[in-house]
Amino acid sequence: MDDVALVLNSGSSSLKFAVFRSSGGADWPLQARGQIQGIGTTPKMSARDAAGATLPTPALPENLGDARAALEHVAAWLRTRFSGARLTGVGHRVVHGGPRHSAPALVTPQLLEELRGLIPFAPLHQPYNIAAIEAMARARPDVPQVACFDTSFHRTLSAVAKLVPLPEEVRRGGVERYGFHGLSYEYIASALPQLAGPVARGRVIVAHLGSGASLCALRAGQSIENTFGFTALDGLCMGTRPGAVDPGVILYLFQSLALSVPQVEAMLYKQSGLLGISGLSNDMPTLLQSQEPSAALAVDYFVYRVVQEVGALAASLGGIDALVFTAGIGENSALIRRRVCEGCAWLGLQLDEKANNAQASCISRSGSPVSAWRIPTNEELMIARHMARVLGGSTARA
Secondary structure: OOOEEEEEEEOOOEEEEEEEEOOOOOOOEEEEEEEEEOOOOOOEEEEEEOOOOEOOOOOOOOOOOOHHHHHHHHHHHHHHHOOOOOEEEEEEEEOOOOOOOOOOEEOOHHHHHHHHOOHHHOOOOHHHHHHHHHHHHHHOOOOOEEEEEOOHHHHHOOHHHHOOOOOHHHHOOOOOOOOOOHHHHHHHHHHHHHHHHHHHHOEEEEEEEOOOEEEEEEEOOEEEEEOOOOOOOOOOOOOOOOOOOOHHHHHHHHHOOOOOHHHHHHHHHHOOHHHHHHOOOOOHHHHHHOOOHHHHHHHHHHHHHHHHHHHHHHHHHOOOOEEEEEHHHHHHOHHHHHHHHHHOHHHOEOEOHHHHHOOOOEOEOOOOOEEEEEOOOOHHHHHHHHHHHHOOOOOOEO
């Protein structure tokens, strides 16, 4: 059995994983990928091989309460599935790398301490990313680990784009606009030249629309602006996060409603967005199927904010050559893509309804001044590529 490398993307209620063969040449081909969802509630594990065929997985206990327990089950399954293979490295998605990290880094005790210091910058994600690293370090201290940061791709933002207009003494503590979903945007930037040709070198807006949602403006494949800011609360309306909110509303929550810091944090990270507007669900397919007016309002607001921010990013780019949809909603919802494209018609985007409904890669009409694309993202592959380079390989492939 060849050596293998493991990629982990750990969240508060899910653990995604992918296994790549890491020996026998420059390429690291995918061997299997899967996830455990519903950690802490109704956990369920699924996995597929490189061809997409479903792989058998064990039933999970109902009391699977945290990412550490989920990781133990994944590790046990991997030992059975890849019996005899040597684990050569583990790559992790880490949401926040702070101002210092513009590239993936080998995990060291010093790096871990630095990442713990960034927890206030990303309290919904960072603790779970760190927990997975620590769990692997306890289980396999002999295996090197690589941290790949969602913020790194956006270190190309200009000084003006990074600026948070607060007093300098506050900004010196690391308060600036970082941007997130960088691994997804980096993958799209790498895939776009093969799909779209010369347009990839132009002015491209990528819409990463999922439970977490954001937009990124690319010029020649580099990030020049995005809708996230200092934290992953800014920008677009998301599943449970509100996106951009008047800071005065936050003051009102504290001063007039007398809410505590934990209450406001829970509201902003877990009770707002699509869930807060609809009062029903944070799941876009559920809202699209609902007959409730509040569900329709939530969908309308989501589309409104995406279209609004596309216009803002087009202004930052000085025009737009292509719009790319990716992530769960962007890849799977033809209706949301259609509504966004209709809202962007003033930019010159002409949607091909048939191609859009068929889930094609190019979903704009031939000759459209602005092209539109549907490109599935692959953050795990991006992490594997980075891990291969850091650990001495050269690349990885799906």
